[in-house]
Amino acid sequence: MTISTVGANYVISYGAGEVVVGASALSTTLGDLFSQGRRPPPSSETRTTRHIFKPLEETKEIRLFNIIAALKMAVAEVSMHLDPTWRARLFRQIDMLHEPDDWDDEDKLADQESFKTFLHMILQYGCMHGISLGIDNDGRILAGWEDGSSSLSFSFLPKDKVRWSVVHRQDEDIESASGISSLDRLPAVLQPYNPKAWYDNADNIPSR
Amino acid sequence: MGARMDSPTESELSFSRPPIVEAVVERRFATSIGMDVVESLRRQFEPGYPAISQLAEMSVTVNPIGAQPQVSHNMTGYRLTDRNASAVILISTNGIVFSRLAPYPGWREFSEGAAAVFQTARETMKYSTLSRIGVRYINRIDIPVRIADAKVVPIQLEDYLLIYPTFPASVLPPAQGYTMQCITFLPNIECRATIGVATVPPAVPHHLSIVFDIDLGREVQVPQREDEISEVLDMIRSEKNRIFVSCLTDKAKELFQ
Numbered sequence: 001m002t003i004s005t006v007g008a009n010y011v012i013s014y015g016a017g018e019v020v021v022g023a024s025a026l027s028t029t030l031g032d033l034f035s036q037g038r039r040p041p042p043s044s045e046t047r048t049t050r051h052i053f054k055p056l057e058e059t060k061e062i063r064l065f066n067i068i069a070a071l072k073m074a075v076a077e078v079s080m081h082l083d084p085t086w087r088a089r090l091f092r093q094i095d096m097l098h099e100p101d102d103w104d105d106e107d108k109l110a111d112q113e114s115f116k117t118f119l120h121m122i123l124q125y126g127c128m129h130g131i132s133l134g135i136d137n138d139g140r141i142l143a144g145w146e147d148g149s150s151s152l153s154f155s156f157l158p159k160d161k162v163r164w165s166v167v168h169r170q171d172e173d174i175e176s177a178s179g180i181s182s183l184d185r186l187p188a189v190l191q192p193y194n195p196k197a198w199y200d201n202a203d204n205i206p207s208r
Numbered sequence: 209m210g211a212r213m214d215s216p217t218e219s220e221l222s223f224s225r226p227p228i229v230e231a232v233v234e235r236r237f238a239t240s241i242g243m244d245v246v247e248s249l250r251r252q253f254e255p256g257y258p259a260i261s262q263l264a265e266m267s268v269t270v271n272p273i274g275a276q277p278q279v280s281h282n283m284t285g286y287r288l289t290d291r292n293a294s295a296v297i298l299i300s301t302n303g304i305v306f307s308r309l310a311p312y313p314g315w316r317e318f319s320e321g322a323a324a325v326f327q328t329a330r331e332t333m334k335y336s337t338l339s340r341i342g343v344r345y346i347n348r349i350d351i352p353v354r355i356a357d358a359k360v361v362p363i364q365l366e367d368y369l370l371i372y373p374t375f376p377a378s379v380l381p382p383a384q385g386y387t388m389q390c391i392t393f394l395p396n397i398e399c400r401a402t403i404g405v406a407t408v409p410p411a412v413p414h415h416l417s418i419v420f421d422i423d424l425g426r427e428v429q430v431p432q433r434e435d436e437i438s439e440v441l442d443m444i445r446s447e448k449n450r451i452f453v454s455c456l457t458d459k460a461k462e463l464f465q
Contacts, residue, residue, distance in 0.1 A: 055260050056261075062258075071293075072294075074223060076310045077348075079310045080227060120413050123412045124412075124413045
């Protein structure tokens, strides 16, 4: 058995073939080959070359770049239906949500199915203004508006479902309500709280 | 409707909402390059294309005389995406692909982006004989679904696309989805054309989405010099435009305005 190096990898040549491995897999592979060597090789065995897959080291930065790219690609796929200015603003929010300093290695990244539901809402009801986005601990996309003591927030679930929550001030009374609805039903269930006032005038509402 | 043979004008191709989901230029190598060259290319492109994933292929060798099957999981290259997810480079041992995602910026910007990538690649890997150059445009037509009397109004695909499957209504009920591929050789540009039409899951709620995929590639007399490659790509582009315009109805084109 001989071991040689090719770039950052090791090539182990032995009786039945060659194995190419990275440094991290070297000792395991050698142990494996030595234990194989104690068994008589089957007569049918042919000389083969195996290239052991060496996964790319996933740093926090690469994970963040990859999820940013995945979310922006999801937007790109439907970009012909979105206002370019709104899309540019959304891209900035996606970048801001993924500042490396705000993330730990073990944090759960944005759930792409949740983001798809968010996009479907925008495609179905139009570009909403003043929207403020977030990501919860489970990776779900959050969207919210706030105006004084009133607020509206959405948590986007897979398969076009939305968990919504509203705090509505009516004169001196404050009402709150929450629920889970399909995107199709959302306008109907929010109707008592006049949701269009949030979306349409939202440029005048400071985002969170 | 007779097929047109001339290239469409710029105004015929000017849409405020072009349906292009992805535009691709591929250069395929005659002989595979080494993974060390692929790694060099990755390092070269990485600063501008920081999102990286690996391309891999898995093969299983089954020995009929009783030995254990051998499974190998080989890395073949990388997929690199730029910061705005507007451009993607695929580097593999078999070739390099430059891809521009929607919104499509027009041929000029797209081809300049591709040329810059291939220039960098050539400087890094030196000369490698090409066995294919190709251009692919993946279009998606999102057709709104109408409801009348609480029922979905059936969409007639031929109202939008002139490539569609037909079959006797007495044999099958209306299709819920389909996939079709036409492969032909275009002698005027010496390219193989692969035209794909397929229904896909709706990209937009309450729409029907159809992919119209045009892939043209030169596999004979493949140009090797940059000026010749550019010339052939222009011819391919012109032919792609002709196919695109000829296969869509006015009703489909209205959806892109």
